Each structure stands twice: as structure tokens, then as C-alpha cells.
Amino acid sequence: MPQFHQQTKHSFMSIRKNSFFLDWRTQPTTYKTYPHFQQCFKIEDYEALEGLNLIGGITFEKEYPEGKYYLRTVPSAGALFPCEVYVQIRGVKSFISGVYHYESKRGILTLLHEIDSDGVEYYFPSKAKQKGFVFLISAIYFRSSWKYRDRSIRYILLDAGHQLGTIYTALCVMGTPSNFAFDFDKLALNETFGFRKDEMFLASVTSAEETPKDTIKPKLTFPYVCGCDHLETNTFIEEAYAQSANYSDEPFTPPNFFQNIPKEQLKQAIINRRSIRAFRGAMTSKESYEFIVQELFEFAKSHNIDIFYTLHRVEGVQEGLYKNGTLIQEGNFQEKSRYLSLEQNLGGMSAVTFYFTSNEVEKYQKVSILSGFIAHIIYIRCELQGVGCSGIGAYYDDEAKAFLNTPNNILYLLAIGN
């Protein structure tokens, strides 16, 4: 297993020994803003971009004495929102072909660089020009490490997976296909984008038509803009990222997980999605459960992810421990799942608590990101069914591994229910 996974495990003792005081006034900003003199475009003014704000727009606003609090279409560990999205647009009518930064708060695209024969495709194994959209997901790690320290190397990957999920779902609403790619030269691309180790590329989604022409390297390096108002360097995270960033992998088109869902209904589910804060402990119907999990175990397996789960409250379905849809032990494991999720009630009061696991070493980043992606599909399907859902990034690693009796790393937990 990657050394950094091993070194960022939670245990009953580590949680009690390593608590530290967090001064909320020192939280870094959660938005990256490019200088005002750069040309920017309001997404809602462009027909060709209709639906694009679903990839990360603000969907919830609350006022507190300390200030306003915003939530987005994408969930995030601790609502710290480390991810940023960039999009290259090529050959889309009434739009300048170029590389843009997406700013979720104002719903704008800021033009960073106009493209022609050059483009971000240059950093992918196939350098072929893509006519359409190429989305690039990055993370500004300090937004997360400010609170979660070294363990945030895991959270930024899971958050990137949810970000991938929101882009995928938004593209389903926009009626255009998605192609996922993890194999691109992220370290070189970080340099072109002017990142100074504080921001790092993790994944990409292409929704485009491939042309026979190859691209050349972007003609300039983009200006550096810090995504936080202050920055504390964490060399553990920087090294963990650099060691695991580049790996070979085939791009792929995920299945259509929202087949037969009317677009307007899907759009509303994206907008209304929230993390449930407490389950009532009511039963979830078998139909909802089957709708939520359909095709997901096969998809996960095809990328070397095993999904275990403890099932507690689904009408007409045997309570017990399951692996990839198959019952492996009957019994009531709700107290076990509550305890393993750092004693959070969400883990035990759920209908089902999922454990995403994998033995991948080289593609550790990919399986972590895809765990976040699958979890996101579950979030949206739950919303469509009126079922609650919450990610659980905090759990006792080794005890969860021992309970599941697996050599796999435990990457993420997710609770669903009513």
C-alpha cells in the first residue's frame, strides 16, 4: 500500500492523542479568483454553456453572525472545498477557444489562455485535438490540510471524485457524453498552469469529438494566482501527491447511470442534493435500495474497487455484511459500523453503510477518486428516491480492515438511509 495511506490512518488512540485546536478565523478562502482585468464570461449568458453551473454552483446560503455560509452542488469533507475546475473549450459556437477557470461563486469562466494549434491535449498520451470541452480538476490542498493535516491527501482525492461526479451528472443533463482520463502528465500541466505545488491536477473529463490533428504544447505558462489568502506548506502532502500523480491508465466512458431519468428531474436532484446530518432510523424500501446500487458493484469491480457494506434497515432484505452485492455474513452490524465511523451515529443509524476498498498501489489516486465518483452517483440516486446520504471520511482504518477481513485499503465510507 502507498506509504502515505499507511501513515494517515486513524485509530482509537490516534484520534485521542492528536487532537489540536482549530481557530475558525484562520480558515483559508475557498474560492480562487483571477485578477479582474482578465476577460470573464457569465455562464448564464451563453446558450452553449447552459447547465454548466451544475458542476459546482452555489445551491445553499445561510447567514450566521460571523458571516455567510455557502454550500454547492458538490459535497466536500468539512465543507472546505479544495477542488477547482478548469475547462478548455475548443470550436464551440460563439465562444473563444481557450482555457478557462470556473469560478463557482459568481458562475463565471475566466479566460486564461487562447488556444489554436496548442492545447491541454498535449499532456495526454493521445495528443489529438478535442473539439468540445476538456475539464481538468485540481485541488488546493491547504484548504483541506488547514483542518485535516496530513490525512487531507485522502480527502482531496475523494473530493475530486465527487467533483468528477458533479461534472459527469451535469453533462448527463446537458446531453453530452463524458470520457474520463487519469493518465496525463499532471506534474507538467501543473507547471503550465503556474501552480507552485500548492495546487495539483488530479483528474480530467472530456466531452468532445476527437480530430485527427495533434496539438502542440501551450505557448505560454499561465500566471500564478494563489487559491488561498494564506498558505501553510505541507511537504508530506506535496511528496505523497508527486509520488502517486503519474501512472498509466486507459481512458474510459462510464455507463449512463441515469438512464431513463428525465433531464429536469436530474437537474433538480443536483440542485437539491445535501448531506443528511442525522437519520431517523426508518426503513428504506427495497425498490429504492435496488435503484441506488444498480450497476455500481460491477463498475467498481472493473476498476479494482471492492464495495463492502453493512445493511441494517432495508425492507425485505437480509441484515448483514455484504461484499459487492453478495451476503457474506448474516447479522446486525449497525453498532460495528457506528463505531468504525469514528463513533458517528450516521454509520449505525443508516439503512446501509458502504465501505469502498481497493488493493491498488500504483493507481491509488485513481481508485480513491473513483470511490468519490461512485459515492456521488449514490448521493444523486438517493436524492431521486428521497433517501438521505452522507460521505464519511473519518473511520478507524485498521479496525475496519479487520472487520471486513480484507487485505484492501479502506478508502471511504458512505451512509444512506431514512
Ligand SMILES: Cc1cc2nc3c(=O)[nH]c(=O)nc-3n(C[C@H](O)[C@H](O)[C@H](O)COP(=O)(O)O)c2cc1C
Ligand atoms: C470526502 C467526504 C468526507 C466526508 N466525511 C464526513 C464525515 O466523516 N462526517 C460527516 O458528518 N459528514 C461528512 N461529509 C459530509 C460533508 O460534511 C458535507 O459534504 C459538507 O458539509 C457540505 O454539505 P453538503 O454535502 O450538504 O453540500 C463528508 C463529505 C465528503 C465529500
